[in-house]
Amino acid sequence: MAMYIRIKREKTTYFLQCDPTETILDIKQKLQTLIDQPVNDQRLILVTTNEVLDDSKTLADQKVENDAVVALTLKKDDDDEFEDVNIVRPDDFYQSREAEGGSNW
Template identity: 85%
Template sequence: MAMYIRVKRNKTTYFLQCDATEKILDIKQKLHNLIDQPVIDQRLILVTTGEVLDDSKTLADQKVENDAVVALVLRKDDNEFEDVNIVRPDDFYQSRDSDTTGNWSL
């Protein structure tokens, strides 16, 4: 049965169609095709639990459900993985400037 997951990194979200029986390694391969980062340099983390997803297990094995949010982190030069950095949309929306230019505050 088809499902979707949202893979987030920084300010970017990738919507991936997948199947609950797909292994995490397969998901990483789909991401490799999108972002040109080797599978070995990717780590996926289920945002709701903070659990690092195991390459050899399926989405269903790790209780990743339809419309789940998964964080993508990449390996840094020092061979460590970067910290999770997901920018939430409400970080961008603030009150409108009081000036007449029509510019938004950032």
């Protein structure tokens, strides 16, 4: 049964078609072709629970459902730490535009 998940990083969203039986590693390999980042430099976090997803488990094992939002963070250049989750929501954008004196649209 096909499903979609939304992978978000900063201002970018990737929509991936996948199957509940796919592992997180499978998802990272799909992402690798899109973002040109090695699988080992990616970390996926289920936004609703803030849980880091385990490469060896399937989407179903970790209760990732259709249309789930998953945050993507990448390994920092100089060490083994990952960057913080940074997802820009549309309302943040509109609020910042209003603060700058932008028009309401």
